[in-house]
Amino acid sequence: MKPLCLSLLIPAVLFAGATVYNAPAGVEQDKLFQVKVAGQPSFVYSLPVGGMTYFSYTSFARRADIEITVARPVETVAIRPTSYGIRPVINGNVITFRLDRTAQISVEINGDIKHPLLLFANPPESAPPKPGPSGxxxxxxxxxxxxxxxxxxxxxxxxxxxxxxxxxxxxxxxxxxxxxxxxxxxxxxxxxxxxxxxxxxxxxxxxxxxxxxxxxxxxxxxxxxxxxxxxxxxxxxxxxxxxxxxxxxxxxxxxxxxxxxxxxxxxxxxxxxxxxxxxxxxxxxxxxxxxxxxxxxxxxxxxxxxxxxxxxxxxxxxxxxxxxxxxxxxxxxxxxxxxxxxxxxxxxxxxxxxxxxxxxxxxxxxxxxxxxxxxxxxxxxxxxxxxxxxxxxxxxxxxxxxxxxxxxxxxxxxxxxxxxxxxxxxxxxxxxxxxxxxxxxxxxx
Incomplete structure (x- = not known):
């Protein structure tokens, strides 16, 4: 992950349905994709395999609307695995769809598998630990x-x-x-x-x-x-x-x-x-x-x-x-x-x-x-x-x-x-x- 002058001071943002996680300052952001989860920006990491973003549902009643803006014309979109049955809507260079489950998906634009968007929708965390205790x-x-x-x-x-x-x-x-x-x-x-x-x-x-x-x-x-x-x-x-x-x-x-x-x-x-x-x-x-x-x-x-x-x-x-x-x-x-x-x-x-x-x-x-x-x-x-x-x-x-x-x-x-x-x-x-x-x-x- 390469450095970039990017200041994100709040580590996580909670909103109805999901928690998005801001990246540490200086982490490179992917230039092809911008993502919103339930209306809130979700940081997209730049990795050698493409872009990556992730969030967690805030409750076991899982539902989140996803919006992806692509910095190139969008003709086709494949969301894999296809067994998930996700049907995206394309409007210009903006892709939208709804997730109602935990998911690990690859969003592939115009058949390009060299730079997909990997999106991970996690279940809510159950009683995460606190810092301090031995061990x-x-x-x-x-x-x-x-x-x-x-x-x-x-x-x-x-x-x-x-x-x-x-x-x-x-x-x-x-x-x-x-x-x-x-x-x-x-x-x-x-x-x-x-x-x-x-x-x-x-x-x-x-x-x-x-x-x-x-x-x-x-x-x-x-x-x-x-x-x-x-x-x-x-x-x-x-x-x-x-x-x-x-x-x-x-x-x-x-x-x-x-x-x-x-x-x-x-x-x-x-x-x-x-x-x-x-x-x-x-x-x-x-x-x-x-x-x-x-x-x-x-x-x-x-x-x-x-x-x-x-x-x-x-x-x-x-x-x-x-x-x-x-x-x-x-x-x-x-x-x-x-x-x-x-x-x-x-x-x-x-x-x-x-x-x-x-x-x-x-x-x-x-x-x-x-x-x-x-x-x-x-x-x-x-x-x-x-x-x-x-x-x-x-x-x-x-x-x-x-x-x-x-x-x-x-x-x-x-x-x-x-x-x-x-x-x-x-x-x-x-x-x-x-x-x-x-x-x-x-x-x-």
Whole structure:
């Protein structure tokens, strides 16, 4: 976020229906968009991926009229996810619509996805903490806090108020009962490429992350390694840098990502085991009970949308659920739904249910058992018992691959139930455009 001579002295403005947050003085404002929420100006941040603004409803009776003024002619407007059913009205260069729900949307003008407006409508905060008590890392509104790494221990809380920017990262190891919450921004712009992860959860349990926005990640954004009972809710990850995976679940159990927005250059979500790039402890633990649900995903130039792999150094990765998600853009040549089993794990019991794909440039389904540049195990693994159910893809034709390694390391037991591309239901491998090798028991319903 670049400096600009801009003086905003009041950190937040409350009005009927919503709370808008003013940015700290000196923060660059986006030049393309001006936004009003229920008649009040809402600051638009200038980010490498476009403009960004956010507000919170003041009560659970959610309703707010949105007005966007664009500094260029407006011919068309796409508001994604389209499943929200938002119908904008265009009057010259002014766009209006009503929100009556919490929402994480991309407003795209004249088909331009290089500079959209990202708008985040949050639920009201419930009893936000106050500064002062021991064990609370409190970052107040209306300020830029240049803090670098924040190390948290068991029982501690990190609060980033709406209208605050924290330049730094959050780290924990062997911690229990940690809470990270607020409406403000955790910003990684002070780091060099590969220097730090943004919220690093190592060998920890009972960790809740809620409400905040994380921008400009220079490495994996939220890696969860050898941990248990970790929840992300209403977290927004916005980045466009090398290696900036959104959420990486590594050798962990009981992880839930719910109602989050992830816009990254690399993988949006990746489930792995045995990765030790940044850690010195053993992360070759089995993975189970991972749920990614009700989230909005945008994968940029690299990586995959929803990924399992490539590093799969454990006995099993099972019980992974991708439920009710919107993949609004998958820009790169890789996969939208991908399993890349590069090591010994048996990957099984994976469900993709009620997911919608609006725009994807690569493979739709990309399952491979392989020896890759990331592989370390001598033995290859398995991919078994995978279900696709109620999948809707806007595009009419997209290639897919089911590729086992050999006759004893196969992709097996894959069910495609009510999967449609361009409104046409899949009925066979040929009909779906799937190239299959070393594959068995693939069925269509």
């Amino acid at each position: 609370i890392h409190y970052f107040g509104a209306g300020q830029v806090h240049n803090v670098g790494r924040i190390t948290v221990t068991s029982g501690q809380l990190v609060y980033i108020a709406g209208g605050a920017i924290v330049r730094g990262s959050i780290f924990m190891d062997q911690a229990r009962g940690v809470h990270i919450l607020g409406r403000g921004v955790l910003d990684g712009s002070l780091y060099k490429k590969g220097e730090s992860r943004m919220i690093e959860v190592n060998r920890s349990s009972d960790v809740d992350i809620e409400g905040i926005i994380v921008t400009n990640s220079k490495h994996w954004t939220v890696p969860i390694t050898a941990s248990d009972k970790v929840t992300l809710h209403n977290v927004k990850l916005v980045s466009d840098n090398d290696w900036d995976d959104g959420v990486d679940v590594v050798g962990s159990t009981n992880v839930t990502v719910d109602q989050c927005f992830i816009r990254t250059k690399d993988d949006c979500v990746a489930v792995k085991a045995g990765v030790q790039y940044f850690t010195k402890f053993n992360a070759q633990r089995d993975v189970s009970n991972v749920v990614i649900k009700r989230s909005v995903l945008w994968n940029g130039a690299w990586g995959n949308g929803l990924e399992i792999g490539f590093e799969t150094r454990a006995a099993s990765i099972r019980g992974v659920r991708f439920l009710d998600n919107d993949l609004i853009h998958v820009e790169g040549p890789e996969g939208t739904f991908s399993i890349h089993n590069g090591d010994r794990a048996v990957i099984s019991d994976v469900i993709y249910d009620n997911c919608r794909v609006e725009d994807s440039k690569g493979l739709l389904v990309d399952f491979k058992i392989l020896k890759s540049r990331y592989s370390k195990d001598a033995e290859r693994g398995q991919i078994r018992n995978i279900v696709f159910r109620r999948i809707r893809v806007d595009q009419a034709e997209m290639p897919s691959i089911l590729q086992g390694f050999d006759a004893t390391h196969q992709v097996g037991g894959v069910v495609f139930e009510d999967v449609k591309t361009g409104g046409r239901k899949w009925t066979s491998l040929a009909d779906a455009g799937i190239k299959a090798t070393h594959t068995e028991n693939v069925s269509f319903k």
